[in-house]
Amino acid sequence: MITLTGVTDSATAKGEQTRELILSTALRLFREQGYGKTTMRAIANEAGVSVGNAYYYYGSKDHLMQAYYDLLQDQHREVVEPILAAEQAFVPRLAGVLRAWLDVAAPYHEFAGTFFKTAADPRSPLSPFSDESRPARDASIDVFRRVIDGSDLKLPADLKSELPELLWLLQMGVVLFWVYDQTDDVRRTRALVDRAVPLVDRLLRLTRIPGVRGVTNDVVALIRSIKP
Amino acid sequence: MITLTGVTDSATAKGEQTRELILSTALRLFREQGYGKTTMRAIANEAGVSVGNAYYYYGSKDHLMQAYYDLLQDQHREVVEPILAAEQAFVPRLAGVLRAWLDVAAPYHEFAGTFFKTAADPRSPLSPFSDESRPARDASIDVFRRVIDGSDLKLPADLKSELPELLWLLQMGVVLFWVYDQTDDVRRTRALVDRAVPLVDRLLRLTRIPGVRGVTNDVVALIRSIKP
DNA sequence: TCGACAATTTGAACATGTTCAAGAAATGGG
DNA sequence: CCCATTTCTTGAACATGTTCAAATTGTCGA
Numbered sequence: 001m002i003t004l005t006g007v008t009d010s011a012t013a014k015g016e017q018t019r020e021l022i023l024s025t026a027l028r029l030f031r032e033q034g035y036g037k038t039t040m041r042a043i044a045n046e047a048g049v050s051v052g053n054a055y056y057y058y059g060s061k062d063h064l065m066q067a068y069y070d071l072l073q074d075q076h077r078e079v080v081e082p083i084l085a086a087e088q089a090f091v092p093r094l095a096g097v098l099r100a101w102l103d104v105a106a107p108y109h110e111f112a113g114t115f116f117k118t119a120a121d122p123r124s125p126l127s128p129f130s131d132e133s134r135p136a137r138d139a140s141i142d143v144f145r146r147v148i149d150g151s152d153l154k155l156p157a158d159l160k161s162e163l164p165e166l167l168w169l170l171q172m173g174v175v176l177f178w179v180y181d182q183t184d185d186v187r188r189t190r191a192l193v194d195r196a197v198p199l200v201d202r203l204l205r206l207t208r209i210p211g212v213r214g215v216t217n218d219v220v221a222l223i224r225s226i227k228p
Numbered sequence: 229m230i231t232l233t234g235v236t237d238s239a240t241a242k243g244e245q246t247r248e249l250i251l252s253t254a255l256r257l258f259r260e261q262g263y264g265k266t267t268m269r270a271i272a273n274e275a276g277v278s279v280g281n282a283y284y285y286y287g288s289k290d291h292l293m294q295a296y297y298d299l300l301q302d303q304h305r306e307v308v309e310p311i312l313a314a315e316q317a318f319v320p321r322l323a324g325v326l327r328a329w330l331d332v333a334a335p336y337h338e339f340a341g342t343f344f345k346t347a348a349d350p351r352s353p354l355s356p357f358s359d360e361s362r363p364a365r366d367a368s369i370d371v372f373r374r375v376i377d378g379s380d381l382k383l384p385a386d387l388k389s390e391l392p393e394l395l396w397l398l399q400m401g402v403v404l405f406w407v408y409d410q411t412d413d414v415r416r417t418r419a420l421v422d423r424a425v426p427l428v429d430r431l432l433r434l435t436r437i438p439g440v441r442g443v444t445n446d447v448v449a450l451i452r453s454i455k456p
Numbered sequence: 457t458c459g460a461c462a463a464t465t466t467g468a469a470c471a472t473g474t475t476c477a478a479g480a481a482a483t484g485g486g
Numbered sequence: 487c488c489c490a491t492t493t494c495t496t497g498a499a500c501a502t503g504t505t506c507a508a509a510t511t512g513t514c515g516a
Contacts, residue, residue: 018465061503242482280497289474
């Protein structure tokens with residue numbers, strides 16, 4: 001998937017072609033009939049390879065979904081560029097990034113539950129907290145770092161350094177909400193984003209009130225203390 | 229399955245005995261060898277019934293786990309009684325309830341991941357947000373209502389009425405953290421509880437500062453607006 | 457070019473959750 | 487007490503993710 005290659009175009013040899021064939025076939029079937037209804041046999045069949053061959057490249061069906069998710073994240077990072085380039089204020093920047101995710105993820109909503117189910121297992125490599133997904137996670141967190149850095153937000157340094165991760169957690173929360181959202185066009189989730197973002201903004205600006213400052217410090221300290 | 233009868237004390241007839249036999253056998257095996265390693269065949273074997281019979285009473289393996297979880301919740305409610313009776317202050321009340329959960333759940337930690345995985349699927353009846361688990365959820369929320377009501381906490385009415393649900397969410401967060409916690413005796417989660425509870429207390433008391441009040445109202449309004 | 461080693465591919469076999477048609481047991485009305 | 491009906495029980499069959507030993511293909515130094 002991710003070509004580590006500076007050189008490796010031999011990675012596009014025979015094997016790499018097969019790998020991509022299998023993945024693209026799987027993604028198509030997932031989209032066409034959902035994750036649950038798509039069997040490994042169907043994927044192999046459709047791709048014209050054997051079942052065992054699919055397993056040679058992808059350790060499990062879940063890994064194929066993982067690849068699906070990675071693609072989504074890549075798309076999100078792309079879509080987000082123009083927003084980060086255009087907006088200066090914190091609120092539209094954050095709201096834009098969150099809304100963009102909803103847009104990109106829309107086609108996946110139907111079987112998001114399945115994905116979530118897998119991802120929720122702490123032992124799964126798909127878990128958003130797993131080592132294996134660290135690169136993807138770091139990339140996501142970085143988007144939020146840019147949301148903050150490019151904005152007009154003024155914050156105490158220690159809070160500011162934790163904030164990207166916190167906003168990423170906020171997004172995880174939004175995703176969780178989204179997964180459970182059964183309204184048309186996930187209207188409810190969109191409403192949540194629209195209302196929550198200005199609220200976050202207000203909360204952050206509150207940290208400048210003297211009486212609030214102490215609590216803020218404690219919050220930051222708590223967060224730091226529980227990080228691995 | 230569902231006894232439509234108003235009369236049903238015949239529910240303790242033969243069938244009910246089998247049902248309990250299957251459940252207790254399943255729980256024992258889950259405990260002895262974990263959820264994943266325990267097969268439906270093993271449960272049926274050990275209980276001296278057929279596989280199909282197990283399915284007659286429990287729609288799926290997940291439903292057996294659900295029963296397991298329900299038991300845990302019942303235990304928690306029991307264990308919590310003396311704490312609620314003894315303590316007056318908000319902080320020890322809340323901390324006590326959360327710590328009690330960790331104690332009760334300790335034996336289940338090993339396969340908590342599996343449980344969580346199932347529960348995370350929005351379509352699963354095991355989901356903490358599903359209709360099917362509403363009774364269990366309501367009972368849990370009620371514990372937090374009592375944590376608040378029996379305490380010295382002074383709060384604006386609208387916040388106070390939302391707070392039980394918020395504390396329940398806090399517990400869901402703790403559980404999530406706990407599931408991922410691999411330290412001995414889940415030391416990290418205990419540390420989280422110890423530090424987070426006083427912080428929650430401070431945050432709640434902050435809501436009396438005039439400049440904070442407006443934000444608090446917005447938060448409450450947001451929460452209300454996204455509830456189904 | 458040849459042969460050895462590595463990479464790839466195969467498909468049958470396995471494990472396990474789940475279903476289902478058929479039969480056995482219990483129940484209740486006459 | 488007997489038959490009809492419901493409840494319960496069975497075990498074989500099914501579906502599907504996964505494994506694995508063997509076969510095939512590719513690569514590369516001699």
